[in-house]
Amino acid sequence: MSIAEMARAASGTTRGGAAERAAGARPAIRWLLLAVGLTAALAMPWVMYPPIAFDIACFALLAVSVDLLLGYTGLLSFGHAAFWGTAAYTATLVSLQTGAPFPLAVLAGMVAAAVLSVPIGYLAVKRTGIYFAMVTLAFAQMIFFLANQWRSVTGGENGLVGPARELFNMDLSDPFFFYYAGLPFILLGLLAAWRVVRSPFGRVLVAIRDNPSRARALGYPVHQYKLGVFVISASLAGLAGGLFAISHGFASLQEVYWTTSGKAVMIVVLGGMGTLWGSVIGAYLVVQLEYFLSDAGFEEIGIVTGSIFVLVVLLFRRGIWGTARHTLEKLQRRRE
Amino acid sequence: MPDSAEAADIPQAVLAAPAALTARGLAKQFRGFRAVDGVDLSVAEGSVHALVGPNGAGKTTLFNLLSGFIAPSAGQILLGDRDITGLAPEQIARLGVARSFQITNLFPMLTAREHVELALAGRAGQGFMFWRSDRLLIEHADRAEELLASVGLEHAATVPADTLPYGQKRALELALALALDPKVLLLDEPTAGMGAEDVDRTVELIGRVRAGRTVVLVEHNMNVVASLADRVTVLQLGQVLIEGEYAEVRDDPQVVAAYLGEPDAAH
Numbered sequence: 001m002s003i004a005e006m007a008r009a010a011s012g013t014t015r016g017g018a019a020e021r022a023a024g025a026r027p028a029i030r031w032l033l034l035a036v037g038l039t040a041a042l043a044m045p046w047v048m049y050p051p052i053a054f055d056i057a058c059f060a061l062l063a064v065s066v067d068l069l070l071g072y073t074g075l076l077s078f079g080h081a082a083f084w085g086t087a088a089y090t091a092t093l094v095s096l097q098t099g100a101p102f103p104l105a106v107l108a109g110m111v112a113a114a115v116l117s118v119p120i121g122y123l124a125v126k127r128t129g130i131y132f133a134m135v136t137l138a139f140a141q142m143i144f145f146l147a148n149q150w151r152s153v154t155g156g157e158n159g160l161v162g163p164a165r166e167l168f169n170m171d172l173s174d175p176f177f178f179y180y181a182g183l184p185f186i187l188l189g190l191l192a193a194w195r196v197v198r199s200p201f202g203r204v205l206v207a208i209r210d211n212p213s214r215a216r217a218l219g220y221p222v223h224q225y226k227l228g229v230f231v232i233s234a235s236l237a238g239l240a241g242g243l244f245a246i247s248h249g250f251a252s253l254q255e256v257y258w259t260t261s262g263k264a265v266m267i268v269v270l271g272g273m274g275t276l277w278g279s280v281i282g283a284y285l286v287v288q289l290e291y292f293l294s295d296a297g298f299e300e301i302g303i304v305t306g307s308i309f310v311l312v313v314l315l316f317r318r319g320i321w322g323t324a325r326h327t328l329e330k331l332q333r334r335r336e
Numbered sequence: 337m338p339d340s341a342e343a344a345d346i347p348q349a350v351l352a353a354p355a356a357l358t359a360r361g362l363a364k365q366f367r368g369f370r371a372v373d374g375v376d377l378s379v380a381e382g383s384v385h386a387l388v389g390p391n392g393a394g395k396t397t398l399f400n401l402l403s404g405f406i407a408p409s410a411g412q413i414l415l416g417d418r419d420i421t422g423l424a425p426e427q428i429a430r431l432g433v434a435r436s437f438q439i440t441n442l443f444p445m446l447t448a449r450e451h452v453e454l455a456l457a458g459r460a461g462q463g464f465m466f467w468r469s470d471r472l473l474i475e476h477a478d479r480a481e482e483l484l485a486s487v488g489l490e491h492a493a494t495v496p497a498d499t500l501p502y503g504q505k506r507a508l509e510l511a512l513a514l515a516l517d518p519k520v521l522l523l524d525e526p527t528a529g530m531g532a533e534d535v536d537r538t539v540e541l542i543g544r545v546r547a548g549r550t551v552v553l554v555e556h557n558m559n560v561v562a563s564l565a566d567r568v569t570v571l572q573l574g575q576v577l578i579e580g581e582y583a584e585v586r587d588d589p590q591v592v593a594a595y596l597g598e599p600d601a602a603h
């Protein structure tokens with residue numbers, strides 16, 4: 001099966017197109033989910049270590065950005081660390097150099113990621129399948145190499161320590177408070193992704209995923225659409241990466257390392273491609289598990305998360321959210 | 337001009353009309369094999385022009401060339417006076433050339449209505465609107481409804497395309513091409529595999545939508561060709577065997593020979 005076919009199989013038929021909604025696709029459940037999700041997001045720093053809560057939020061947005069490509073367009077990016085990391089360095093540098101309030105620093109990081117994504121996307125969208133993944137990975141490795149070499153700017157292996165967090169003279173160095181300062185930006189990013197998916201543009205993306213040559217016959221310039229969603233995706237990854245760095249007060253080589261790209265893809269596939277909610281749930285599980293393992297003194301975290309990943313994918317090829325939804329739909333159809 | 341030699345055979349009305357689509361010396365080689373081998377074709381504006389020929393004659397390959405899906409090895413394609421050789425399929429589509437596919441080529445997860453909406457949204461320039469809700473596409477509901485009804489799919493509008501029976505997929509294929517409201521319509525065996533009733537409806541539909549358009553039709557069913565086509569071009573081994581009106585082409589000994597052993601010729 002090709003990557004696009006896997007994404008199509010995972011995302012299921014009811015993607016909430018206007019026609020299906022007109023046919024009555026349970027808006028009540030959608031609102032309920034949203035309420036539960038928002039409540040959970042607001043409650044997280046009360047029930048867990050706040051920096052971890054914010055990591056979850058950042059990785060949720062990163063994974064959602066990857067899912068825009070993987071689940072909705074059928075493009076596997078294995079290089080989103082480039083955008084996340086570039087934004088992390090840029091945001092940290094901008095706040096160091098200018099003392100700008102953190103939202104502006106994050107915005108600068110997002111813009112840097114978007115600008116970087118234009119040439120990378122331009123070259124990558126000419127390839128499909130595993131070749132697309134390889135092009136994105138290759139560029140991300142180049143960015144890693146640059147970050148590693150350019151010590152005067154990035155601090156090399158030592159990383160780059162940012163200034164104290166504050167906003168309009170409000171001290172945000174307490175991660176508990178920073179969580180609530182940063183969360184609205186994460187939510188805005190998630191909202192943007194949701195809007196893209198449920199837009200005329202999102203419809204075209206799914207059409208391109210499922211049958212690119214037919215989309216061309218309908219007059220859609222497929223490369224331009226792929227580049228468009230690539231830039232949107234990279235911007236959201238940048239938003240997440242910038243916030244992540246500000247929240248840690250630190251940008252390191254880890255941010256541009258390929259394992260970060262891999263982690264994002266793993267979260268998406270684990271949660272369920274082409275579902276958005278799946279990425280959010282996946283981010284919670286993976287980040288929480290990693291934290292739990294490292295807290296318990298585990299050395300080889302990657303092996304454990306990797307094994308769980310393989311197991312879940314073998315058992316539920318639609319991912320956690322995709323499988324749950326599919327099962328619910330089947331039950332519902334049987335009842336009718 | 338390639339077709340000047342045949343000018344004497346062309347009826348006055350068609351002769352007077354300029355060419356909507358022209359191929360000059362069009363050729364396509366696949367690893368040395370000439371699937372289309374120097375085809376000259378002039379499709380008069382407003383006409384229905386049938387392309388017939390035995391299996392493997394190169395009809396679909398010619399469509400792929402005309403619609404930009406494959407690049408020609410040699411030759412030129414004109415849309416009106418404009419040279420469209422080498423343009424991408426989406427560019428040719430946006431210049432007003434729509435095609436349907438012989439092998440059903442749809443979006444398996446989209447419903448029939450979403451298919452048509454997708455085509456209509458593209459025409460309306462809404463495809464890039466990532467900041468709008470896809471409820472925007474409801475504005476196409478009436479037109480979508482109308483198009484689906486015209487191909488007999490009004491009852492199948494809300495089921496995913498891959499669950500439709502074969503004949504309805506063919507009908508959707510046609511609706512999708514019509515949704516683009518093209519100047520030139522390239523139809524590759526629109527009635528293939530349809531039951532008699534659906535064939536009749538499709539013939540009637542093409543007869544209706546041809547108004548104000550130019551239609552190029554690949555068709556094995558000779559009844560369909562007889563009732564729709566103003567001109568018929570017979571292809572064989574990638575070359576034009578003969579061109580003329582249906583009656584003259586049908587009785588041509590060369591054509592009879594080309595179709596010998598071809599079961600569809602019995603239609």
Ligand SMILES: Nc1ncnc2c1ncn2[C@@H]1O[C@H](COP(=O)(O)OP(=O)(O)OP(=O)(O)O)[C@@H](O)[C@H]1O
Pocket residue numbers: 366371389390391392393394395396397398438
């Ligand atoms: N992509 C390709 N690569 C190699 N050969 C091809 C390709 N496409 C078509 N051909 C060959 O070119 C010839 C013409 O094929 P084409 O599909 O154009 O015929 P056709 O006239 O449409 O036939 P049919 O009536 O069966 O649809 C065939 O011999 C076919 O095998």
Ligand SMILES: [Mg+2]
Pocket residue numbers: 395396397438
């Ligand atoms: Mg054919």
